[in-house]
Amino acid sequence: MDRISDIFASKKPLVVFTTAGYPDPARSEEGIVAAIENGADIIELGVPFSDPMADGPVIAAASQQTAERGYNINDVLALAGRIRAKFPRVGIILFSYMNPMLHFGYEALCAELTRIGVDGILPVDLPLEERAELLGPCREHGLHMIPLVSPLTPPERIREIVDGMTGFVYYINVAGVTGARRGLPADYPRLMEQVKSLTSLPVASGFGIADAETAKQAAAHADGVISGSGFVKALASGVKEAGDFVRTLADALR
Amino acid sequence: MNTHYGIYGGQYVAETLTGALRELEKAYFDAKQDPAFQAELDDLLRNYVGRESPLYFAKRLTEHCGGARIYLKREDLNHTGAHKINNTIGQALLARRMGKKRLIAETGAGMHGVATATVAALFGMECEVFMGEVDVARQAPNVDRMHALGAKVRSIKEGSRTLKDAMNAALREWTATSRETFYLIGTAAGPYPYPMIVKDFQSVIGKETRRQCLDRCGRLPDEVVACVGGGSNAIGMFAGFLDDPGVRLVGAEAGGLGIESGKHAASINGGRVGILHGMKAYFLQDANGQMLDTHSVSAGLDYSGVGPEHCYLADTKRAAYTVVTDEEAVAAFDLLCRLEGIIPALESSHAVAQAVKDAPALGPDGIIVVNLSGRGDKDMDNIKTYKVNHGQDL
Numbered sequence: 121m122d123r124i125s126d127i128f129a130s131k132k133p134l135v136v137f138t139t140a141g142y143p144d145p146a147r148s149e150e151g152i153v154a155a156i157e158n159g160a161d162i163i164e165l166g167v168p169f170s171d172p173m174a175d176g177p178v179i180a181a182a183s184q185q186t187a188e189r190g191y192n193i194n195d196v197l198a199l200a201g202r203i204r205a206k207f208p209r210v211g212i213i214l215f216s217y218m219n220p221m222l223h224f225g226y227e228a229l230c231a232e233l234t235r236i237g238v239d240g241i242l243p244v245d246l247p248l249e250e251r252a253e254l255l256g257p258c259r260e261h262g263l264h265m266i267p268l269v270s271p272l273t274p275p276e277r278i279r280e281i282v283d284g285m286t287g288f289v290y291y292i293n294v295a296g297v298t299g300a301r302r303g304l305p306a307d308y309p310r311l312m313e314q315v316k317s318l319t320s321l322p323v324a325s326g327f328g329i330a331d332a333e334t335a336k337q338a339a340a341h342a343d344g345v346i347s348g349s350g351f352v353k354a355l356a357s358g359v360k361e362a363g364d365f366v367r368t369l370a371d372a373l374r
Numbered sequence: 375m376n377t378h379y380g381i382y383g384g385q386y387v388a389e390t391l392t393g394a395l396r397e398l399e400k401a402y403f404d405a406k407q408d409p410a411f412q413a414e415l416d417d418l419l420r421n422y423v424g425r426e427s428p429l430y431f432a433k434r435l436t437e438h439c440g441g442a443r444i445y446l447k448r449e450d451l452n453h454t455g456a457h458k459i460n461n462t463i464g465q466a467l468l469a470r471r472m473g474k475k476r477l478i479a480e481t482g483a484g485m486h487g488v489a490t491a492t493v494a495a496l497f498g499m500e501c502e503v504f505m506g507e508v509d510v511a512r513q514a515p516n517v518d519r520m521h522a523l524g525a526k527v528r529s530i531k532e533g534s535r536t537l538k539d540a541m542n543a544a545l546r547e548w549t550a551t552s553r554e555t556f557y558l559i560g561t562a563a564g565p566y567p568y569p570m571i572v573k574d575f576q577s578v579i580g581k582e583t584r585r586q587c588l589d590r591c592g593r594l595p596d597e598v599v600a601c602v603g604g605g606s607n608a609i610g611m612f613a614g615f616l617d618d619p620g621v622r623l624v625g626a627e628a629g630g631l632g633i634e635s636g637k638h639a640a641s642i643n644g645g646r647v648g649i650l651h652g653m654k655a656y657f658l659q660d661a662n663g664q665m666l667d668t669h670s671v672s673a674g675l676d677y678s679g680v681g682p683e684h685c686y687l688a689d690t691k692r693a694a695y696t697v698v699t700d701e702e703a704v705a706a707f708d709l710l711c712r713l714e715g716i717i718p719a720l721e722s723s724h725a726v727a728q729a730v731k732d733a734p735a736l737g738p739d740g741i742i743v744v745n746l747s748g749r750g751d752k753d754m755d756n757i758k759t760y761k762v763n764h765g766q767d768l
Binding site: 169170171172173174175176180181184187192193194217218219220221222223224244245246247248249250268269270271272273274277281292295296297 | 377384385386387388389390392393394532533538539541542545546549550552553647648649650651652657659661662663664665
């Protein structure tokens with residue numbers, strides 16, 4: 121089995137998103153190491169982008185600030201390589217808006233990701249209608265393309281989205297942009313169970329996972345839990361804070 | 375349905391928005407086949423907007439240029455002072471049909487914001503307009519107009535604080551509220567079906583112009599010129615002539631301080647293919663795919679991208695896209711004020727400047743139509759600042 125499937129087969133993994141290079145290159149790397157050492161099973165490395173239009177204030181600011189400093193996709197790939205060298209078993213997913221990937225070249229990017237040992241790509245702004253252009257190169261190089269499903273996605277579309285995909289499904293808990301909210305929506309359990317009934321892939325729960333309590337609630341129905349803004353915010357305070365934050369989420373899932 | 379123009383266009387949005395785009399597409403095709411919808415739209419365009427707008431022969435400008443006869447399509451005479459209202463009326467009717475009670479919009483120069491606030495008032499809808507902080511400052515009269523019309527204006531303080539960032543913010547808001555909110559996009563850009571819808575509602579410009587030109591001149595023009603930021607007034611004008619291969623279509627991009635200066639907003643002439651705001655199109659960006667800040671004296675053209683159909687028309691050479699600098703646009707602004715008694719928007723002044731350049735070569739038998747997309751009241755402060763900074767007489 122591949123690394124991602126192994127991870128989901130063994131536990132309900134904790135997935136941690138961070139904007140690569142934020143708050144600065146050194147602390148970003150230390151933060152990721154702290155996350156892994158404190159129980160993160162999969163790291164989503166966000167490629168900084170000037171126009172993060174699907175992100176809420178925390179990640180949007182991190183992304184724009186980091187992009188402005190000139191930290192680019194090449195730096196993200198180098199970081200991914202160093203994380204892979206240190207942690208052979210952790211899952212690594214590249215999380216990116218389409219434009220930086222388009223400029224790198226889909227084919228060249230997929231080849232490079234495979235060489236480095238990155239497990240897959242999560243394209244933020246690439247729905248079913250447009251995904252063929254990147255899915256081809258991903259498949260050719262044995263990379264997962266992580267599909268996203270939202271609370272507004274109807275069942276028949278969920279079937280189309282997950283059809284033929286690998287890795288895991290990212291379920292967006294809240295119709296909106298990234299960022300912590302007060303708890304999960306009331307219809308979360310029903311919608312999450314519906315997604316699970318429509319795919320044989322594991323389904324991870326992301327958006328709005330602010331603390332141990334929401335992580336636990338999400339994990340009661342999901343196959344894995346994703347933290348993004350919460351971790352980025354903690355990391356802005358310090359590497360130790362980021363590690364502690366991950367520890368509380370990881371404990372909540374065990 | 376074809377959602378692309380060649381390789382351009384498409385629907386590059388987060389999954390959460392795809393349902394809202396499907397809903398919009400369906401509502402639009404339903405409305406298009408409904409004679410009652412078309413009748414109400416026509417009635418409002420005639421009696422509320424004041425269509426049709428005149429095609430005016432600019433005699434003194436023509437004499438000054440010494441060449442082709444220059445006609446102005448007077449979209450500046452529309453209610454609210456620009457072409458934007460053609461589209462906001464249409465989309466607001468769609469919103470009402472879809473049961474949406476709230477309109478949101480992005481705006482650069484503020485003309486689309488005003489046109490959206492206007493139709494929100496007309497239809498009794500809530501309205502919030504997203505506008506970059508830089509534009510809020512340089513287009514203050516339009517901010518006041520939006521407030522007067524009952525709209526909220528949200529000043530966007532991130533990124534370059536102009537139209538691109540306003541659109542990011544509006545898309546975020548729509549992602550969170552699409553069930554009750556209608557996103558009224560003002561330019562012929564964004565994810566499908568917006569470029570198609572905006573073009574269709576703006577195509578009234580080109581259709582009228584074609585008919586008026588045949589009536590008045592007995593033939594089609596040799597050239598039609600429009601300014602291009604996102605490209606809504608240009609695509610509306612071009613729409614009337616796409617099937618007339620003898621009519622040269624010219625889009626004037628905002629050259630700012632000149633392409634070589636790097637300070638401009640000419641996405642087709644100076645940009646590369648990219649993906650943003652739901653579409654594949656030309657964007658001004660660096661080698662790593664980060665969008666660049668743009669510069670233009672005109673807020674309405676100050677956008678790093680351009681609508682997908684323009685990209686396609688450029689690649690296929692059906693339309694030519696030229697570059698007009700700030701300096702040339704301001705000079706054309708002065709010319710039109712002094713020779714014709716018409717104060718054009720700085721955006722439209724780019725198209726006037728292009729016509730001034732092209733007229734002599736066409737000779738006195740030639741005909742050029744300029745889409746005078748908006749009036750310039752909103753720009754008086756900018757003109758003054760520009761002239762003071764450049765040591766010109768006011």
